[in-house]
Amino acid sequence: MEKAKKFLELTKEESEPVLELTFPPHSIGTESCFYEYFALKGMRVDHFEPSLIYCSFKVPPRLTNRGGNLASGAVANLVDIAGNAVARKKKGETIKVSVDMSILYISLAKIGDDLEIVSRLLGQSGSYYGIVVVVKNKTTGEVDAEGRLSLLGKQTSKL
Structure with missing residues (x-):
């Protein structure tokens, strides 16, 4: 210990x-x-469609691990935020709750790398949303991570 x-x-x-x-x-x-x-801080939306969002993010030193790579927790946070953004239909709508998330870490983003984050709504059933998020290096085109998440929105009571 x-x-x-x-x-x-x-x-x-x-x-x-x-x-x-x-x-x-x-x-x-x-x-x-x-x-x-x-x-x-530093994440911005470049393009928005009803079920597709393109975001940009430059890897800052504050979100890296000891090796200078974007921390896996930071990647999970970006996937969660980008996924939630594509599930929102109108401004001011409540944020959904992530109920399931899986992330495939493929490559390591370094300090200063420009990332493109593409979030796509795969489907919706009631207040349940299925989303895929791809994090790519803009310079090399290499995929750094791919995340799949399920979100649950506000439900009305059946009582």
Whole structure:
């Protein structure tokens, strides 16, 4: 157990960048929260159709692992956000809940890589949505990850 603790312990050089992060205070409806600032900053929608969305994202250092690769959790977050975006039919609609997600990690995106995220709605049955999301490197055209997720929207009571 001690060996595992030592392995997971951060060095001073690894922890300093985190200590230097500053975030604006969060006021509901006016400014972004930590999650939006940290995880989503830099993601933009390039093209939108009713069941297809193209997004761009440049890999920032804050979302990489020790090896300088985009962290697998960051990829999962991008898949979840892009998938949820394509399931929303109109502005202001409530966010769906991810009930199942599987991601195939094919290649490693590096700091500074420009990514294209394509989210496609495969189908919908009531408030259940099936979605596929592909994360590609814009420069090489190589697929970095492919995710499939199921979302569940707000259901009306049958009582």
